[in-house]
Structures are given as C-alpha cells and as structure tokens.
Amino acid sequence: MVTTFAVGDLTVHRIVELVAPFMPALEMLPDLTPELLDENRHWLGPDQIDADDQFVLSYQSYVVRTPHHTVLVDSCLGNDKERPRPEWHRKTDDRFLRGLASIGLRVEDIDYVMCTHFHGDHVGWNTRLVDGRWQPTFPRARYVFSRAEVEATALLHRESPLPAYADSVLPILDAGLADLADEDFEIGEHIRVLPTQGHTDGHMSFRFGLKRDAVVFTGDLLHVPLQLRYPSLSFVRDRDPEAAAKTRHQFVERYCETDTVCCTGHFLAPGCGRIQRWGEGFRLVAG
Numbered sequence: 001m002v003t004t005f006a007v008g009d010l011t012v013h014r015i016v017e018l019v020a021p022f023m024p025a026l027e028m029l030p031d032l033t034p035e036l037l038d039e040n041r042h043w044l045g046p047d048q049i050d051a052d053d054q055f056v057l058s059y060q061s062y063v064v065r066t067p068h069h070t071v072l073v074d075s076c077l078g079n080d081k082e083r084p085r086p087e088w089h090r091k092t093d094d095r096f097l098r099g100l101a102s103i104g105l106r107v108e109d110i111d112y113v114m115c116t117h118f119h120g121d122h123v124g125w126n127t128r129l130v131d132g133r134w135q136p137t138f139p140r141a142r143y144v145f146s147r148a149e150v151e152a153t154a155l156l157h158r159e160s161p162l163p164a165y166a167d168s169v170l171p172i173l174d175a176g177l178a179d180l181a182d183e184d185f186e187i188g189e190h191i192r193v194l195p196t197q198g199h200t201d202g203h204m205s206f207r208f209g210l211k212r213d214a215v216v217f218t219g220d221l222l223h224v225p226l227q228l229r230y231p232s233l234s235f236v237r238d239r240d241p242e243a244a245a246k247t248r249h250q251f252v253e254r255y256c257e258t259d260t261v262c263c264t265g266h267f268l269a270p271g272c273g274r275i276q277r278w279g280e281g282f283r284l285v286a287g
Contacts, residue, residue, distance in 0.1 A: 001102065002016070003269065004103065007261055012272070017076040018087060020059075025055050025226075028236055058266055059266065060074075061125070063110075064215070075113055075168075076124050077120065081120065081124055082167070111142070112142050114206050115149075116203060117203045120163070134171040142177060144181050150178075192207045197243055197244075198242075199238050200220075203221065205218050214261065217263045221247060221265075222265070225283065228281065257275070259274065264284070272284075272286065273287070
C-alpha cells in the first residue's frame with residue numbers, strides 16, 4: 001500500500017489506492033501495433049498487461065515531506081463519487097486514508113494538495129461527502145491548481161457537466177482554498193511547477209528539491225512504461241495527442257541520465273525511478 005524513500009532533504013511516500021486492468025493496449029495507445037506489442041511482451045510481463053491484453057494501472061498519490069511542508073501530489077479516486085468505471089464508482093473503502101495513517105498522518109497534517117490535472121482519478125480525495133455535501137478533505141491545506149487547467153475545464157464543464165470537476169474541484173474553488181499556478185509558481189525553495197500540456201490543456205508536473213529537481217511528479221504525462229520506450233505513443237484520451245507526444249519527448253530528454261527521480265501517476269510498483277536511455281527509447285530504472 002505504501003512505499004517510502006528519501007532524496008536529499010525530502011521524504012517521499014507512494015500511497016496506492018487501487019491496482020486494476022484499465023483498457024486494451026491497442027485501444028489505449030492507438031498508434032501501437034500488434035507487432036510492436038508482441039515485441040515488448042517479454043519485459044512488460046503479465047503484471048503490466050493481463051491475459052486479455054489490457055494494461056494494468058496503479059492509482060496512486062504521493063506525499064512529500066520537505067523541511068517546511070507536507071504535500072500531497074494528486075489525490076487519487078476518492079469515495080462516494082459518481083464515476084463511469086465500476087471500480088471507481090461510489091467507492092466506500094478506507095485504503096487511501098489508512099495509507100496516510102500508516103505514515104503517521106491525519107488529513108489535518110497536509111499543508112498543500114497539488115493536482116496535476118482534473119481527471120477523476122487525480123482529484124477524488126480533494127473532497128469527501130459530509131452530511132450530503134462535498135467538503136474539503138484536507139481542512140488546513142491550500143490546493144494548488146494550474147490556472148490554465150481551471151480555465152479550460154470550466155469552459156468544458158459549461159458545455160457538458162464534468163462530475164469530477166463538480167464534486168472535487170468546484171467545492172475547493174468555492175471555499176477559497178485554491179492557489180492558481182502559472183509556470184513561475186513556487187513554494188519556498190523546494191517546490192516548482194513544470195507545464196506539461198497535452199493530456200489536458202493545463203496539465204502540470206511538479207518539481208521538488210532544494211534549488212534542483214531532486215524529484216519530479218509526472219501525472220498523466222505517462223500512463224504506461226511503453227510510453228517511455230516509445231514517447232511518440234499517446235493515450236487515446238489525450239486532449240491533444242501531438243502536443244502530449246512532444247511534451248513527453250521534451251520531458252524524457254530533460255531528465256534522462258540525471259539524478260532526478262521520476263514518480264509516475266500509474267506505473268506499477270515501484271512506480272518511481274530514474275530515466276535511462278534504452279536503445280532508441282527510454283526506461284525507468286529504480287534505485
């Protein structure tokens with residue numbers, strides 16, 4: 001449920017809420033061919049792609065302890081939410097909150113909640129249902145949202161209601177608990193943002209470290225390791241697949257063969273590692 005590692009003066013905890021099959025591989029990555037998939041089965045293994053050729057995803061959050069703040073990066077699925085997938089829909093388990101408790105944290109201990117984007121599996125625990133109303137889960141926290149993501153999602157929500165925005169983002173905005181981040185946003189000397197548009201219009205990744213990028217949180221810039229091997233493979237639900245591929249190429253070139261630990265939104269355990277070149281592509285190497 002929880003794994004922990006230290007990088008410099010940071011401590012990072014990975015909290016897993018759910019591991020489940022998501023979508024057939026050839027549907028999820030439209031430019032993936034059956035031949036290319038077969039060529040990579042030997043290292044993907046049965047954990048990452050199941051017997052029905054569906055990619056298996058981990059739904060996870062990260063808690064980062066800096067010398068000054070305790071920060072939650074993405075808030076997973078949440079409970080009691082109306083969602084399109086049965087494994088997400090109206091969950092009632094306490095796995096996420098038990099994960100926090102296992103590292104000695106209460107919801108009151110979180111100083112910042114930082115959301116890479118507003119899809120339901122990244123904002124779910126922003127709020128919880130109390131007496132029939134969606135209330136902020138982390139009462140002392142400021143919630144950091146990309147300004148571009150807020151503006152773009154508000155427009156989409158007006159065109160067609162978005163449940164995750166309505167139940168997990170709007171209550172935070174209405175409560176005045178959100179800090180809207182532009183590309184120069186910082187919190188002290190340890191926390192910065194990196195715009196990574198493509199999956200959504202205002203998608204952001206987050207960089208942590210004292211005057212350097214010791215750890216970076218990718219959000220949905222990457223969904224599965226095959227996208228590191230072949231960064232041109234974009235997710236079928238990316239808002240702008242070409243922009244997503246371009247951003248992914250820039251990201252992996254930026255962090256390849258560096259000491260920066262990349263923490264992914266959906267890779268299976270360990271979910272984090274350093275990017276290394278692998279032939280003409282890349283891979284994530286733990287340790």
